Amino acid sequence: MKIVVVGGTGLIGSKLVAKLREQGHEAVAAAPTTGVDTLTGEGLAEALAGARVVIDVSNSPSFERAAVLKFFETSTGNLLRAEAEAGVRHHVALSIVGTERMPENGYFAAKIAQQRLIEKSGIPFSLVHSTQFFEFARGIADEAVADGEVHMAPVLFQPIAGDDVAEAVGRTAVGPPLNGRIEIAGPERFRMDEFFRQALAAWGDPREVVTDPHARYFGSELSERSLVPGDDAVLGRTRYQDWVRT
Incomplete structure (x- = not known):
């Protein structure tokens, strides 16, 4: 099966392409460096010819509120139009757990706008909402640094390994469209401040982690469950301590 991975040269995209090829699929890495630009539409028709599934794991080069919104609206709009013309049967997009809980966050607001375009496109779709990656x-x-200290809120945190994200997205892509979403997360749940206290110690980072209930996460103040999924989330297999040792 031909599967086009938009953002296929990035962290998750490159893992996805490798996993799909191992499974015998024709996985195409679509990115500006491979001649496919979703912002201009360059190379889209050629890349999507004969594709059954498109997976979008692309990301904006800028996180500034207006720029990131323009990126996702333009890129997703161009991609969905090209998919309709090519007869693509399944659109899969990677998003973030908790987007609707923090609409004041410009990046999350842009991901919500992207999701709405996908839902209204008429193309069968699946949305995979992931927690934060270990790699980030x-x-x-x-x-989170302020005055040389790392300020973290004492809220729930359940990060996931990039390999587990790629596995979940790939599994979703080769299955029937959900026309809805699934949530994925790591197998362990932490207190965010404690996770980073232990992580910085393991990295040999001397900065102090300060527990701060009002600490902001990329501009947003967090509640207890802002960053964690519901009880029916699909959990990865990789524990952080095992990952960090590899």
């Missing part, structure tokens, strides 16, 4: 933990810590 250092970036999350750096974003």
